[in-house]
Each structure stands twice: as structure tokens, then as C-alpha cells.
Amino acid sequence: MAGIEGPAAGEGAGGAALGSCEGPGENATKAASSMSLLDRQIEQLRRCECIPEREVKALCAKAKEILVEESNVQRVDVPVTICGDIHGQFYDLLELFRVGNFLPETSYLFLGDFVDRGYFSVETFLFLLALKVRYPDRITLIRGNHESRQITQVYGFYDECLRKYGSSTVWRYCTEVFDYLALAAIIDDRLFALHGGLSPAISSVDE
Numbered sequence: 001m002a003g004i005e006g007p008a009a010g011e012g013a014g015g016a017a018l019g020s021c022e023g024p025g026e027n028a029t030k031a032a033s034s035m036s037l038l039d040r041q042i043e044q045l046r047r048c049e050c051i052p053e054r055e056v057k058a059l060c061a062k063a064k065e066i067l068v069e070e071s072n073v074q075r076v077d078v079p080v081t082i083c084g085d086i087h088g089q090f091y092d093l094l095e096l097f098r099v100g101n102f103l104p105e106t107s108y109l110f111l112g113d114f115v116d117r118g119y120f121s122v123e124t125f126l127f128l129l130a131l132k133v134r135y136p137d138r139i140t141l142i143r144g145n146h147e148s149r150q151i152t153q154v155y156g157f158y159d160e161c162l163r164k165y166g167s168s169t170v171w172r173y174c175t176e177v178f179d180y181l182a183l184a185a186i187i188d189d190r191l192f193a194l195h196g197g198l199s200p201a202i203s204s205v206d207e
Helices: 026-031 037-046 053-067 090-100 121-134 149-155 157-165 169-178
Strands: 073-076 081-083 108-110 139-141 184-187 191-194
Touching: 037 053, 037 121, 053 121, 053 169, 090 121, 121 139, 121 157, 121 169, 149 157, 149 169, 157 169
Parallel strands: 073 184, 081 108, 108 139
Antiparallel strands: 184 191
């Protein structure tokens, strides 16, 4: 899905500058005090607001605990909504959820390339990661070619992390998660789904 309009380039939700990654204001923090930490993070990220670096570290660690138990080729049941590249287009992602219904009502399979190119790769990837932790059986995240340390240093994700957090630490946390993502999915034992196609050297799923 492409072409959904979000805030003007250079601005985040509510006109917040892209150059910073501040948490919610005092009133928003008080209103969220009764929510669980994870649910609060989901709501904060859903507003296209970054979460603090220490929470990114904990979220990525929890996600790795879940992903390490999954196979490289994940089996996915139907019905499921299959989604292609997001590339940091956060407001396209919100529109996708608006049209297809939000989790856990709908199951989703994302085929990679969550980051780079768009202005909101940090918020996009962390939002999907928080949803994976919250609803592990309702969302499957496949690794794309942009879920790579080298590529993200060229196409924007690395620089975005520096701009929003002031260091490469969050980039490092996220790229460590990349290593745990599945490479493909088998849907209903009938369809084989992955990001960019198979190497001609691979002749079976077991490989």
C-alpha cells in the first residue's frame, strides 16, 4: 500500500520534530499509568511517538526470546492478511490496520523491509515488534533484505536512529533482532511466502 498521506516531511505526529524522540507529556503519562507497560508502549508507538532507549532494549530482548523459538520457515494458518514492504511509511501501516482491522482481530504476515527510505522506520519497526510481543501468534515478521546492518547504514535507518536517539545504540538493539527473524512462511501448507525470492542453489524448504 502506498501514497497514504501522513504529516509533512520533517514532522511527526502532532507536528513533532523528526530530530528528537521525546516521550509523552505528563498528562499522557498519567493517563497511561493504569495500562501495562507493553500496552502503553503500543499506544505510544501508535501515536508515532518513540519510546525511551531503555524500553527499546527491554522490548528487543523480549522479542528475541519469542523469535528464537520460531523456525526459519514459519507455518501460518489462514485466514491471514499478507503485507509487503513498509519501508518506514508509518501512516501507510496505520491505514493498513484501519482497512484490515487491528490485532488480534486480524492475523498478519509481514514480508520484510520494515525500515529504510521512510521517515518513521524507528516507530514502524518498534510498533510491529511490540505487537509481536503482545500477540505472538497473530503476527509473523519475515526478514527482508533491508533487515541488514550494512544496508541500513546506507538507506536511512542508521541515520534515523542517530537523529532520534543521539547514538547508534537503538540501531544496534534493532539489528540484533533482525538476526532472529524468520526467512519465509508456509501458509496453510499450500503457499510459500518470502521477501525477495529463492536462490537458484536452493531446491527444497529444508535447505
